[in-house]
Amino acid sequence: MIHNANQIATYFAAYPHDEAVAGVADHLKHFWEPRMLAQIKAHVAAGGEGLHDLVRPAVERLS
Template structure:
């Protein structure tokens, strides 16, 4: 299974749980879970799917939550050394 497929599957599983919650709590619940438990690399992959592929395969609730998810700081090409 590709990394994209894993991210899609995991995000959609979170959304499946939150579909059982009150409607006004759903997007915030998905975003809070992802912000708390996903490392920056995983959130980068999620934003790559949304930004470059339109979120194809993601549950609509995940897409509603995207504006509430913390976008990780872009990775730098090389670490900065201390002088």
């Protein structure tokens, strides 16, 4: 889960920050199943250790 989220963030890292966060959030929303979203949200809520800097704000947009 962390690895997958970080790969998505790495793809969007070249975009301007706001676009990158939106891109990560959009990808998670459209391609991750509810169980995966619940897991990443719980991981972020627990501190988000190991996540790319773009993942936390993207996940927070989904909440």
